[in-house]
Amino acid sequence: MSPPSADRDDPHPQGVDRPLDPQPGHSSRGRLERVLRRGEFAVTAELNPPDSANPQDVYERAAFFEGWVDGINAVDASGANCHMSSVGICALLTRMGYAPIMQIACRDKNRIAIQGDVLGAAAMGVSNIMCLTGDGVQCGDQPGARPVFDFDCMSLLETVRTMRDESKFLSGRKLTSPPEVFLGAAINPFVPPHDFRPLRLKKKIQAGAQFVQSQYCYDVPLFRSYMERVRDMGLDKQVFILCGVGPLASARTARWMRSNVPGVHIPDAVIDRLEGAENQKEEGRKLCVDIINEVKEIEGVSGIHMMAYRQEELVAEIVAESGILKGRKPWRREPARDEAVVAERMDEMAQAESAASTPETPHEIVSEATD
DSSP states (O other): OOOOOOOOOOOOTTOTTSOOOOOTTOSOSOHHHHHHHTTOOEEEEEEOOOSSSOHHHHHHHHHTTTTTOSEEEEOOSGGGOOOSOHHHHHHHHHHHTOOEEEEEETTSOOHHHHHHHHHHHHHHTOOEEEEEOOOOGGGSSOTTSOOOOSSOHHHHHHHHHHHHHSOBOTTSOBOSSOOOOEEEEEEOTTSSOGGGHHHHHHHHHHHTOSEEEEEEOOOHHHHHHHHHHHHHTTGGGTSEEEEEEOOOSOHHHHHHHHHHSTTOOOOHHHHHHHHTOSSHHHHHHHHHHHHHHHHTTSTTEEEEEEOOTTOGGGHHHHHHHHTTTTTOOOOOOOOOHHHHHHHHHHHHHHTOSOSSSOOOOHHHHHHHHHO
């Protein structure tokens, strides 16, 4: 892991949708890798994909994260339920200048399709790829689907690393331009056998993982024990570890997640705390802040990964209250000057008193605003 550098993540002068200038020792040109390699505490968040073909549904959800996160996970049919594809979400996010983390689940595609998606994503400006095995089809709402699992997360990591570092497909055929991507994987310190979990992380690092995001953390002592073992093995010096956190809406939600979401561990004490609260949703938010304040002090933790399912509006409030950014301001999309001028002129036209005058065309308005 290279030492923090003094570079700043200024936007590309030719547009927010363009990659940043390359940096020595970096695998990508993305903002997330820059933040982590500078030694700053990173924040990523999960964008819940819409059941829709309307791009505005993606932009409205992403807007909650503007100015508060360093990367947005584009989920790939999590839980084996179909939604807008992660490739499609990434295409929309990169167009607006966001920093997406494209998840790839091995469940639904073979190696040919996956390698093609990696190239296509990199061409769109995706700088971060999260390699997942994926939940089985029996977990979702279409259990009759045929699973693929041509890869698992390990072989997927190795494949993308080969494409990036050796500039070739698995077949050995050469790439003219390799994908410049920062590779991630998932970890779950909360399921048994607990002693095996650091060993599993080591294998993912050897396969190519450069950062990892954990499953929800509601048991801080268990996570602290995991990190002790990780440090003993020296793995915290080889990978950036982001702890998964998220607010719980109620004790009922917590019970449902514990019973129905694979890999989620929620202790009874957490449920008791929510049940004893007058406002359970508010208590769930406070619980999330408390957990963040604990895990941010654990040696070897490089950031958090926010998973606020159907509570995206709480992300900014939680991040602000926890103080994890320490005054740092992650990227925020700034409207172009032309957009503001055009909007002002359109408003003036709408309020014009003379209905007899011939209004200017949108083309004329834009031309005047940009002269």
